[in-house]
Amino acid sequence: MIELTDRADPGRAICTEVSTATIATDRLAVFLTDAGIAMWGVAAAPPTPWAYAPALPFAISLVWGLDPAIIAEVERGPTAAYVAEYDRVNRSLLEISRKLATVLRAMGGRAEPIQPTGSPDPTVTDWVDAHVFAHKTAATEAGLGWIGKTALFVSSTLGPRVRLATVFTDVELPAGTPVTESCCGSCRRCVEACPAGAGRDVTWSVGMRRDELLDFYACERQNVSNIGTVGDICGICVAVCPQGLGPGTQSRPAT
Ligand code: B12
Ligand code: SF4
Numbered sequence: 001m002i003e004l005t006d007r008a009d010p011g012r013a014i015c016t017e018v019s020t021a022t023i024a025t026d027r028l029a030v031f032l033t034d035a036g037i038a039m040w041g042v043a044a045a046p047p048t049p050w051a052y053a054p055a056l057p058f059a060i061s062l063v064w065g066l067d068p069a070i071i072a073e074v075e076r077g078p079t080a081a082y083v084a085e086y087d088r089v090n091r092s093l094l095e096i097s098r099k100l101a102t103v104l105r106a107m108g109g110r111a112e113p114i115q116p117t118g119s120p121d122p123t124v125t126d127w128v129d130a131h132v133f134a135h136k137t138a139a140t141e142a143g144l145g146w147i148g149k150t151a152l153f154v155s156s157t158l159g160p161r162v163r164l165a166t167v168f169t170d171v172e173l174p175a176g177t178p179v180t181e182s183c184c185g186s187c188r189r190c191v192e193a194c195p196a197g198a199g200r201d202v203t204w205s206v207g208m209r210r211d212e213l214l215d216f217y218a219c220e221r222q223n224v225s226n227i228g229t230v231g232d233i234c235g236i237c238v239a240v241c242p243q244g245l246g247p248g249t250q251s252r253p254a255t
């Protein structure tokens with residue numbers, strides 16, 4: 001158990017987080033560490049929409065840590081370096097999740113990777129009805145972190161500076177304890193910094209719909225508005241979050 005303090009009020013303890021990143025089989029741990037995965041954990045099928053359930057009841061949540069120096073620059077808006085990092089990490093995660101599925105099959109199980117971004121169906125335009133599996137669900141259910149005030153997955157060690165992927169399997173693995181409450185405390189930096197005013201300033205708890213937290217259409221319009229400069233991307237909410245930054249690496253002091 002890790003005790004977390006309120007980043008906007010460091011004297012105040014707000015909650016504890018159960019970390020599961022160090023458990024699971026040695027073989028997977030070695031493979032994933034060598035592949036560059038920063039953190040991973042296992043979620044057992046919850047009573048909610050779950051890709052490949054009930055045949056593949058375990059979801060391995062893979063967390064790739066983004067380059068903190070590149071993300072720090074995004075505080076003022078997206079950069080070409082961020083676009084390149086985003087593409088590079090998506091490619092790496094896709095490759096690692098496919099290889100992990102091969103490793104699990106070699107262990108005698110079945111496995112299906114979910115691609116890091118986009119949809120396998122190119123006709124998808126309406127994400128609400130797309131039934132794309134949300135990687136954040138596996139990450140919180142695996143006990144790796146919580147959902148922040150602009151609907152991002154946030155870990156206490158890496159903040160939201162991550163990209164996620166998921167591999168479903170029937171190989172039995174020790175599952176983590178789901179995180180069901182936010183650890184944002186009184187911080188609201190991502191809400192204040194969002195140029196689209198997309199965050200609804202609501203504290204997450206499990207079961208909330210995305211639109212209770214975020215106006216994702218406003219976010220989407222903001223991303224699209226950057227196409228002419230850097231690309232269909234934003235990420236300011238990722239850059240401003242104080243979680244996962246050491247005291248000397250905060251982009252600006254806690255207020
Ligand atoms: C489509 C999409 C978008 C679209 C959405 C448009 C639309 N009209 O819907 C737009 C363009 C807005 C977008 C923007 C961004 N995106 Co995006 N996006 C996706 C994608 C491909 C699907 C998301 C989706 O529709 N999910 C369905 C909804 C309902 O779920 P969700 O909001 O993703 O997650 C919810 C559930 O997990 C739920 N939940 C959490 N725990 C639990 C537990 C249980 C039991 C249950 C039932 C539910 C639950 O709470 C979450 C928050 O609402 C995912 C990849 C993926 N497959 O997950 C990336 C993804 C969500 N995006 C990501 C990122 C980084 C971004 C941007 C920062 C892009 C950028 N670089 O500028 C912004 C940030 C927006 C924000 N603040 O969240 C990352 C998130 C990383 C993180 N730290 O959370 C993802 C996971 C991609 C990845 N592989 O890492 N995105
Ligand atoms: S990606 Fe940009 S527009 Fe979307 S919620 Fe984050 S800061 Fe707001």
Ligand code: SF4
Binds near residue numbers: 183187191
């Ligand atoms: S910036 Fe947003 S996600 Fe990060 S701790 Fe503050 S409220 Fe939570």
